[in-house]
Amino acid sequence: MDFSWISAYWPLIVAGAVQTVLLLAISVGFGFLLAIGLALAQVIGPRWLRWLAKGYCTAFRGTPLLIQLWLFYYGVGSFLPMIPGLRESILWPIVREGFFFAAVSFTLNYAAYEAEVLRGALLAVPKGELEAGRAFGMRPLTLLRRIWLPRAIRIALPTIGGEVVLQLKATPLAFTVTVMDLYAVAYKIRQNTLLVYEPLMVVTVFYICLTLLITRAFRLVEQQVPIRR
Amino acid sequence: MSPSLSIWELLAPTPPGWGGVLLTGAVSTVLISLGAYLLGIGIGLLGATGKLKGSRPVVALLDIYTTAVRAIPELILIIGLYYAGTDGINRLLTAIGLPSIEINGFLAAVMVLGIVQGAYMTEVLRGAILAIPIGQIEAASAFGMRPWLRFRRVVLPALMPNALPGMANLWMSVTKDSALIAVVGYQELALATRLAAGNTKHYFLFFFAAALLYLAITLLSNLLFTGLERHFRRGQPVSA
Numbered sequence: 243m244d245f246s247w248i249s250a251y252w253p254l255i256v257a258g259a260v261q262t263v264l265l266l267a268i269s270v271g272f273g274f275l276l277a278i279g280l281a282l283a284q285v286i287g288p289r290w291l292r293w294l295a296k297g298y299c300t301a302f303r304g305t306p307l308l309i310q311l312w313l314f315y316y317g318v319g320s321f322l323p324m325i326p327g328l329r330e331s332i333l334w335p336i337v338r339e340g341f342f343f344a345a346v347s348f349t350l351n352y353a354a355y356e357a358e359v360l361r362g363a364l365l366a367v368p369k370g371e372l373e374a375g376r377a378f379g380m381r382p383l384t385l386l387r388r389i390w391l392p393r394a395i396r397i398a399l400p401t402i403g404g405e406v407v408l409q410l411k412a413t414p415l416a417f418t419v420t421v422m423d424l425y426a427v428a429y430k431i432r433q434n435t436l437l438v439y440e441p442l443m444v445v446t447v448f449y450i451c452l453t454l455l456i457t458r459a460f461r462l463v464e465q466q467v468p469i470r471r
Numbered sequence: 472m473s474p475s476l477s478i479w480e481l482l483a484p485t486p487p488g489w490g491g492v493l494l495t496g497a498v499s500t501v502l503i504s505l506g507a508y509l510l511g512i513g514i515g516l517l518g519a520t521g522k523l524k525g526s527r528p529v530v531a532l533l534d535i536y537t538t539a540v541r542a543i544p545e546l547i548l549i550i551g552l553y554y555a556g557t558d559g560i561n562r563l564l565t566a567i568g569l570p571s572i573e574i575n576g577f578l579a580a581v582m583v584l585g586i587v588q589g590a591y592m593t594e595v596l597r598g599a600i601l602a603i604p605i606g607q608i609e610a611a612s613a614f615g616m617r618p619w620l621r622f623r624r625v626v627l628p629a630l631m632p633n634a635l636p637g638m639a640n641l642w643m644s645v646t647k648d649s650a651l652i653a654v655v656g657y658q659e660l661a662l663a664t665r666l667a668a669g670n671t672k673h674y675f676l677f678f679f680a681a682a683l684l685y686l687a688i689t690l691l692s693n694l695l696f697t698g699l700e701r702h703f704r705r706g707q708p709v710s711a
Contacts, residue, residue: 304643304689305682306650308661313682316668317675411544418654425547438558442551450542 247435248444251427258427259448261341265413265423266452268345270406273352278391280357285364295357302354307412310351315343315419340419348416352409359405363398364390396467403460407453424448481673482680489667489677496663497684499577503659504646506581511588511641518593519600533593540590546651552583553655576657584645584652591641599634600626631703639696646688660684 248255283295302310322337323329336342367390375385395402414425422430428441435441484491518537521529540548557579561571603626611625653662664681668674 300690301682301686305685306647306661308650308653309664309678309682309685312661312665312668313675313678316665317678320672320674414544414546415651417546425544428547438554439551442547446543446547446551449544449547453542 251431254427258424261423262413266410269348269352273349276353277356277360281360281364284361299354299357302351307351308415311347311415314347340421344416344419344421355405359398359401363394366397367393399464406456410452492663492667496660500649500660503580503649507584507588508642508645510585511592514589515592515596519596522597537590537593540587545648549583549651580652580657588645595634595637599630602633603629635700
């Protein structure tokens with residue numbers, strides 16, 4: 243075991259950790275918003291919308307994330323330069339990076355899993371509470387904002403915490419599309435120092451710390467609104 | 472690049488089409504998954520028994536195993552186990568004076584995914600065994616059934632309905648996790664697709680085709696598991 247390389251490589255490791263956390267935050271943040279829409283479409287949408295949302299979730303949950311990532315990066319990525327004006331626009335430096343494709347495909351994938359969780363939670367909110375809201379004369383949007391969604395999110399909170407950890411464990415895939423995340427840093431250190439296991443171990447410790455941080459944070463949030471059983 | 476080929480010519484099963492390569496890849500994906508799944512069930516059964524009945528050090532060891540596997544990203548686990556496994560076996564062989572061997576990629580993939588599956592399976596089976604009313608198992612012991620007979624006639628049939636939903640989830644995740652084997656270079660569906668796409672430059676077409684193949688595997692497995700669950704739940708009240 244040789245850990246003398248850490249002093250030379252720690253800036254790289256920290257940069258990698260930042261990329262990993264950034265990918266996680268983007269995919270969970272935007273994915274959650276998308277998931278709310280998808281879950282609502284499945285619960286109260288008209289039939290065509292319901293089928294569309296259901297199909298989206300089945301497709302994204304039924305195929306490996308790696309294939310989705312490569313479909314975006316290699317497949318969609320090869321079409322993007324054909325869009326007139328995109329290469330001259332200010333968006334191009336962002337859109338040509340692997341990070342962009344990783345963020346997009348992780349977001350779409352996370353949304354599919356999260357929508358399924360939220361769908362169940364929306365259906366699990368006691369009917370009486372919604373009826374009470376309606377009896378107060380709340381409009382559908384107010385009802386959703388004040389009662390339905392907060393209650394559903396509270397019910398789903400433990401599951402959401404698990405999904406966020408699963409999403410964290412999915413982020414190393416981004417290294418296959420040139421993102422310099424934590425895992426990619428370990429790979430680079432291996433190439434430079436010819437050490438196989440030590441970089442992997444250090445990076446693993448990082449992931450475990452992040453996992454602990456996420457579970458702690460969710461436990462704190464859950465304690466804010468205790469559920470009486 | 473061969474611009475003259477149409478979509479159907481590209482996907483044809485024989486060269487110059489790449490359909491055959493993709494289908495062979497899909498078959499090896501299913502085989503890897505099946506092998507890993509069976510290995511996972513074996514590890515899971517042993518692990519669940521160990522966690523429920525083992526001595527304290529055994530329980531502690533199994534706890535470390537299941538927690539570690541579930542806390543570390545799959546990609547890192549797979550790559551780590553792949554290198555550590557093949558490297559370890561070769562070091563062992565040289566230590567006892569045998570020439571080092573080229574580890575079969577298929578076997579390595581099955582072992583690596585199976586070890587990952589085993590950790591999750593341990594938890595699924597442990598929960599399912601705990602959900603069996605203890606009186607049923609005690610009744611079997613009171614009849615003088617030996618452990619193996621008791622397992623076969625009482626525990627297993629009572630465990631299956633509880634375990635099947637979790638086991639179905641695990642099968643879905645192993646078929647998708649097997650795509651990660653592409654990163655260590657064994658040619659299953661994901662790597663075959665990358666090869667086909669890279670050679671023809673029709674990236675979107677081939678990755679889309681692969682996604683459809685994976686989806687087909689998932690949907691077919693869904694049907695299979697629904698049928699299995701109906702079979703194992705026969706005679707139980709429907710509402711449960």
